[in-house]
Amino acid sequence: MIPAVLPTYNRAPLTFAKGQGAWLETEDGTRYLDLGAGIAVNALGHAAPELVEVLTQQAQRLWHVSNLYRIPEQERLARLLTQHTFADTCFFTNSGTEACELAVKMARHHWSQKDPKRTRILAFAGAFHGRSSAAIAAAGTEKMTKGFGPLLPGFTQLPWGDHDALRAAMAEPDVGAVMIEPVQGEGGIRPLPDQCLKGLRDLCDETGVLMIADEVQCGMGRTGRLFAHEWAGVTPDIMMVAKGIGGGFPIGAVLATEEAAASMSAGTHGSTYGGNPLGCAVAARVVEVMTGDGFLEGVRARGAHLHQGLQGLVSSHPDVFDSVRGLGLMWGLKCRIAPADLVQAGYAEHVLTVPAADNVVRLLPPLTITEAEIGEALARLDRAAARLSAA
Ligand SMILES: *Cc1c(COP(=O)(O)O)cnc(C)c1O
Secondary structure (H helix, E strand, C coil): CCCCCCCCCCCCCCCEEEEEECEEEECCCCEEEECCHHHHCCCCCECCHHHHHHHHHHHHHCCCCCCCCCCHHHHHHHHHHHHHCCCCEEEEECCHHHHHHHHHHHHHHHHHHHCCCCCEEEEECCCCCCCCHHHHHHHCCHHHHCCCCCCCCCEEEECCCCHHHHHHHHCCCCEEEEEECCEECCCCCEECCHHHHHHHHHHHHHHCCEEEEECCCCCCCCCCCCCHHHHHCCCCCEEEECHHHHECECCEEEEECHHHHCCCCCCCCCCCCCCCHHHHHHHHHHHHHHCCCCHHHHHHHHHHHHHHHHHHHHHHCCCCEEEEEEECCEEEEEECCCHHHHHHHHHHCCEECEEECCCEEEECCCCCCCHHHHHHHHHHHHHHHHHHHHC
16 A cells, blocks of 8 residues: 555655754654754754744744735845845745745746747756656656656766767757856765866857756755855856745745846746745844854864865775765765665664765754764764674
8 A cells, every 4th residue: 555655766764853953853852963954954053942933033023915906025135135145136946846836937938039049958868867757857867857758858967077079969059057066065075176077168159058056955054165166266147045034944946147037027927926025034043043143164174174184084994985075064975885875874873864876875964963963973974884794
């Protein structure tokens, strides 16, 4: 008999009853150090007091009115995001997948008047953009598309980090946009070298092709900058945001330049829940905290500490680990064993990690994780790896 919850996930037999900061606790009081943060979502930790405060205050006032009316919390969040980024305008969604939908629609709508043959969107092998029909067609991974055809047409996947392939593809007259994660998340924490992102931006400038940055996982402070593209000193035309922006409340966004978004007039897109007062109030506090004094410097400093420890871990367990890659508080441990086995051994040591493609185990802790907790995390990962060496 099919379970009451559609079984599209292979779930670990773990149930958490509450969380605080970087820790999750089961019903019987067992504490787990959380290096997954609900897949890069709980950026300020579990039950962050400043978010609990803003959420409960807003909940007592107003939850939802729909976009038939002006929403001051939404306007305030949009002002904050446009102040702190390249963007001139924002649309709020409830997830990263919905941000992908709008990014695709916006790019195509942009070209529909100017040069209607430019419907093709280039993406990259190993990418992940969500699970909607557009998002699976964009990423193109067989694991996600198989059985779901016919796929939305007009997407091409290019090899990751191959500038010549990119240049050749972008010379085609039907290309309208390139969608890229500056650091691939699900693909196995693969940061694109800065010069590649710069090269991509240059090609976009030469051809007029729109650059869509998918910063759903690598954005919102994760890499030690508010957004990962900032490291390369370039800006996209359209950006997808979600995960960390709500700190655990479901909200996403599309940020865009005026030029890229100019054709999106009343009636061209919509969302019943998107930009509701609850989500926007919480996200505005997240943005304020992250752009506040010392927050991102702290992510970089603790990220450097974690990186150093992970390098030690890799050299202590050459039978388990191949290498470590990433930046900020977004790290991938490339394994010589099955990543699922390391995640499993982590459960036994009460430390939570997340598997990814390319034989990688991801570490995406809350950005508020302390130095002491990083030390504890490294000790637990070391014991988890020792279990696998012994086995
Ligand atoms: C998680 C993710 C998405 C999809 O976001 P959802 O909120 O799960 O719909 C899109 N792009 C990237 C890079 C992601 O990591």
